Amino acid sequence: MYNEQGISADFLYRELNRVTREMGDYDFEYLFVNDGSKDATLQKIRELAAEDERVHYLSFSRNFGKEAALLAGLSYAKGDYVTTMDADMQDPPTLFATDGCDVRSRRL
Numbered sequence: 407m408y409n410e411q412g413i414s415a416d417f418l419y420r421e422l423n424r425v426t427r428e429m430g431d432y433d434f435e436y437l438f439v440n441d442g443s444k445d446a447t448l449q450k451i452r453e454l455a456a457e458d459e460r461v462h463y464l465s466f467s468r469n470f471g472k473e474a475a476l477l478a479g480l481s482y483a484k485g486d487y488v489t490t491m492d493a494d495m496q497d498p499p500t501l502f503a504t505d506g507c508d509v510r511s512r513r514l
Contacts, residue, residue, distance in 0.1 A: 407438055407493045408469060411446040414493045419454055419461070425499040436461045439479045442469035 407415065419436065426434045438451045440463060448465050455461040464478050476490055489502060 407443065407447050407451070408441040409443045409445045409447060410493045411443070411450055414495075415447060415450045415454070418491070418493055418495060418499075419458075421495065421499045425502060429502065433485075434460055435483070435485055437479055437483055438463040439475040440465040441471070441475045442466045 415438075422434075422436055426432070436454075436458070438454070438461065440448045440451055442465075448463075451461070451463045451465075455463055462482075464482055466475070466478075479490065480488060491497060491499065
């Protein structure tokens with residue numbers, strides 16, 4: 407996430423919750439990567455993490471770019487299955503249960 411203090415962080419979190427509730431009996435972890443935002447994005451992510459134990463985050467000291475953020479997130483994720491999503495929700499969370507995800511991998 408980069409400078410997403412506005413509606414994006416809250417909206418993404420709410421949509422993730424809605425979709426994952428509908429997916430049934432799975433355990434989910436939400437990992438947000440703050441890519442050196444200069445606004446209150448990190449504060450918002452911290453608030454979400456304080457409210458929900460499934461929310462975790464990484465925060466870069468400066469903007470390293472999308473590729474570095476993806477690599478860090480994929481490296482840090484603990485789940486058996488991992489998918490990525492941009493904060494602007496160009497690809498909505500409803501795609502999790504389909505083959506429409508940008509990246510979906512299974513740890514071996």
